[in-house]
């Protein structure tokens with residue numbers, strides 16, 4: 001039954017988009033590329049949905065240990081999956097820092113948590129807009145002045161699709177919000193992460209990527225998609241870049257013998273506002289989405305697992321889905337591509353030594 005709904009919804013979306021595109025005034029090459037991406041996304045998405053359905057119940061009961069004394073920083077903790085991550089971390093007695101664009105919405109999240117009667121933990125909210133390198137630097141300075149140790153960094157904030165847009169720094173907005181902004185944030189906070197880690201209890205960097213990385217590639221000649229913008233290709237590129245970076249950073253930390261573990265993950269296909277404005281939301285009936293997608297609470301589980309589970313202590317550098325270590329795509333292992341992207345990102349940001357200044 002679920003298989004049938006997934007196939008039907010996917011087919012309708014591909015058809016409708018193909019028809020719409022044929023009537024648009026885009027060049028035929030662009031139309032073919034968009035349709036190709038649409039088909040591949042539907043295949044990858046359907047596979048991920050099935051995986052979630054098969055594995056989801058097991059992980060609703062995933063064991064998440066307490067985190068008393070730990071400080072966790074999450075980007076985008078005031079909406080979507082992030083809210084549920086914050087709530088569960090506070091329940092586990094963690095001190096949570098939320099970086100988000102609207103500080104009062106972050107504070108509202110904390111009020112709601114206290115109103116639910118959860119007395120443990122704490123939440124502090126600071127302004128962060130990943131679409132502004134200046135904002136990221138101010139945010140990091142603020143955090144560094146208040147905290148000497150950060151045990152968990154959760155790079156969660158993200159943006160999907162949408163019309164072509166460049167940030168104030170001149171980068172395609174998904175590339176900067178999902179990848180480059182987190183690259184800079186991780187660079188700036190690495191000293192505090194290193195300070196918090198211990199030999200047998202490493203600090204952790206958790207990158208919320210996506211199964212969409214499977215269809216991604218890195219286009220160094222046109223990283224901002226100025227020549228031909230395909231929103232889904234740009235999203236996939238940004239999510240692949242996160243995983244490449246995770247893997248590279250893992251090697252770097254190992255070389256330095258630094259007590260920092262890194263994980264990247266796919267949270268599942270989750271019913272959040274991330275899909276607002278997509279054809280999926282416009283065409284698929286609400287009941288089908290509720291039946292097939294994870295709730296934000298379920299989407300938070302793998303992130304919490306990566307943040308706190310003892311079982312992962314010796315598994316830095318892995319990619320998780322449904323609390324399960326999974327192989328990412330072949331490209332993610334390419335050390336050539338990892339190195340190239342790492343050097344390229346450093347040069348874009350004017351960073352000489354990563355994590356040191």
Ligand SMILES: NC(=O)c1ccc[n+]([C@@H]2O[C@H](COP(=O)([O-])OP(=O)(O)OC[C@H]3O[C@@H](n4cnc5c(N)ncnc54)[C@H](OP(=O)(O)O)[C@@H]3O)[C@@H](O)[C@H]2O)c1
Pocket residue numbers: 075076077078079080081082099100101102105128129130131155156157158159160177208209210211266267268269270271272273274275
């Ligand atoms: N939902 C899914 O099915 C799915 C699947 C795979 C991966 N993911 C990934 O999971 C993560 C969370 O997604 P979600 O589903 O919770 O999406 P969501 O409900 O749309 O929330 C997105 C979050 O990102 C923040 N954000 C966006 N742009 C930002 C910016 N410029 N600066 C700071 N924060 C910004 C938002 O904060 P504001 O409140 O300031 O807007 C919000 O907290 C994303 O990385 C997404 O790619 C989601």
Ligand SMILES: *[C@@H]1O[C@H](CO)[C@@H](O)[C@H](O)[C@H]1NC(C)=O
Pocket residue numbers: 102103104105106108
């Ligand atoms: C910020 O969040 C608060 C609380 O959720 C909300 O009332 C307000 O409208 C938001 N402001 C903006 C500019 O979105």
Ligand SMILES: *[C@@H]1O[C@H](CO)[C@@H](O)[C@H](O)[C@H]1NC(C)=O
Pocket residue numbers: 155178179180181182183184185186187205206207241242243245246247249261262263264
């Ligand atoms: C996570 O990805 C960001 C880019 O999105 C990168 O800057 C950061 O170093 C990565 N961290 C890890 C541990 O992979």
Ligand SMILES: *[C@@H]1O[C@H](CO)[C@@H](O)[C@H](O)[C@H]1NC(C)=O
Pocket residue numbers: 310311313314
């Ligand atoms: C991780 O590896 C160390 C060193 O080999 C070992 O002492 C420790 O018990 C391992 N931890 C877990 C949770 O497996």
Ligand SMILES: CC(=O)N[C@H]1CO[C@H](CO)[C@@H](O)[C@@H]1O
Pocket residue numbers: 055058059061062063305322323324
């Ligand atoms: C923490 C936990 O229980 N994770 C489980 C999620 O589902 C997979 C697949 O069944 C299990 O192998 C994991 O152990």
